[in-house]
């Protein structure tokens with residue numbers, strides 16, 4: 229390479245700071261000279277002031293110019309101090325509080341001397357000391373402002389964008405998995421242009437996994453969300469030993485850990501506030517690790533007198549390890565027929581609790597436990613493959629889930645539904661309407677994200693990279709916490725925790741007897757009245773207490789508002805009867821939802837709302853034809869109608885001869901066989917198979933509600949179309965022939981049409 233010719237090169241341009249520095253020296257030096265000579269006091273002071281001022285301006289200007297770098301250095305220093313503190317300070321692992329057997333919180337006794345973690349400088353009290361230690365507790369390496377600015381402006385230039393100098397970096401947020409780099413948009417670059425070139429930018433940045441362009445919280449800015457090349461693990465132990473979690477856990481009723489957010493802050497919640505959670509994620513996305521983290525954090529904090537579990541595990545793998553915990557109301561349930569029974573049992577328990585609460589004149593479990601001598605434990609029902617359960621016991625279970633999710637919170641009963649297949653058949657409108665808190669891990673298609681989160685989501689990366697939709701509608705991206713990334717360590721932890729609680733609760737194991745559940749159900753029905761799966765509420769309201777309901781409607785219409793105490797006073801009835809009337813009126817659409825202590829709003833009657841039977845009837849027919857089945861709940865949800873109107877529509881559909889006879893135990897009615905054309909049925913079959921990958925003729929028969937012969941002949945048509953392959957032997961089933969890409973295209977075009 230040639231040496232540059234000095235003569236030809238223009239004189240290097242001075243850095244502006246150098247100029248300001250020289251100028252300030254021009255004033256400061258004579259000032260110093262005059263000062264040393266002790267003369268011209270006024271002039272000396274003036275020179276000092278001008279020189280000092282100029283120097284100050286120069287320094288501030290330089291700091292401003294390099295603010296992103298300075299900010300980065302500052303953050304880096306904070307991280308270093310923090311990681312130092314993590315190693316040295318006893319605060320990082322202070323004694324952890326656990327509930328004692330009476331349900332109040334106390335500080336657990338110190339660790340045993342021989343605890344292996346102690347040798348590693350970590351002291352956690354039992355049972356928290358069982359938690360595996362994170363082998364890589366450091367935060368992920370974050371890009372410096374300068375590196376990010378160069379890299380990103382380079383990538384944008386390569387995409388043909390007009391970027392003539394390094395980007396002005398505004399902030400860098402770094403979590404365990406991702407870093408979000410916000411920058412001022414160069415004058416000639418639009419956010420939409422960046423979004424359009426997202427794939428190319430990811431390519432130039434060498435970041436194919438989960439790169440995203442998003443809006444930044446500053447004016448005229450954008451953010452690049454880039455995965456760390458070396459992600460940090462988030463261990464349950466890290467979050468549970470964070471003082472912020474401990475402070476929260478000491479006040480919360482059912483605290484549990486989610487993970488860490490995009491800035492690396494611990495993320496946790498109280499189950500009583502959620503109050504039910506849907507967890508969706510494709511296979512290997514991190515769903516089970518997350519559910520185990522949630523259960524682990526709950527079980528570390530709550531003894532069996534405070535929390536009971538009912539585990540439903542159709543795959544018989546994920547939750548089997550919890551067998552033997554004294555918290556279990558029954559051994560993990562794997563038979564789905566039993567799952568439906570278990571759900572009925574939960575409903576019975578819920579009704580029983582409502583009775584108990586009414587007797588004490590309280591509205592919820594919290595108040596009950598403050599007043600009653602014998603406290604009620606919380607109950608958490610966990611379903612590990614919700615799709616499998618829906619497949620076998622669909623309508624019945626859906627109905628039960630709806631009842632539980634609507635009413636069970638006050639009774640201290642909560643639900644986690646996890647699924648690999650969040651198709652609309654599985655995560656139905658009814659289930660979604662009742663599960664306001666939803667967690668999504670990586671899913672197969674944008675349609676799935678929309679089904680779960682009601683909106684598109686960034687391309688989640690798997691391995692516990694998740695998005696949570698809170699009941700208030702806000703979302704947050706997070707990295708889920710795991711007990712350990714080493715499977716055997718996670719298993720040892722659960723086994724150790726089981727022994728801990730078994731030892732503490734010798735002889736107090738009380739399980740629901742699932743074998744004799746039917747008998748037990750009858751026994752309970754003797755106590756709290758008949759229990760008929762689906763039609764109980766409506767029948768009771770329609771036939772049981774018509775006069776009371778009419779009087780109640782009159783009272784609320786006169787008063788212009790509704791509350792339990794109003795009905796109690798005016799109708800001279802007890803709390804439980806009044807509370808039930810209010811609930812029934814809400815279900816029928818006469819009054820609005822409960823709004824924390826305020827009287828409920830009286831909604832206009834069906835007639836006043838101008839309910840147009842004819843218009844709604846044609847919509848109801850369309851829904852029936854596209855779904856193949858219908859119920860009052862579906863109509864209520866889809867057409868946003870009050871119960872009475874939905875019931876009127878259903879009756880009309882029945883009178884017109886469009887519905888099959890009702891099936892006992894289910895309130896969902898199928899479209900009559902002969903009313904459906906082959907084309908409609910084939911479309912429904914294809915959609916069901918694409919979303920569930922299930923080609924079993926018996927399931928298709930159940931879902932479509934048509935005769936077996938017709939299902940088989942339709943399957944033959946799908947074989948001739950090249951959609952299915954016929955069974956290879958008499959014992960084998962049909963198989964789906966479509967490739968993944970074809971399925972995606974089909975589902976996306978269907979979603980667009982819808």
Ligand SMILES: Nc1ncnc2c1ncn2[C@@H]1O[C@H](COP(=O)(O)OP(=O)(O)OP(=O)(O)O)[C@@H](O)[C@H]1O
Nearest residue numbers: 509510511512513514515516517691692708709710
């Ligand atoms: N929070 C996490 N941190 C680090 N790795 C994780 C995390 N969550 C999941 N993983 C990794 O992803 C793998 C798959 O996770 P997991 O078994 O939870 O998936 P899944 O969604 O339950 O799959 P399936 O539905 O097939 O059971 C784990 O073995 C683990 O290596």
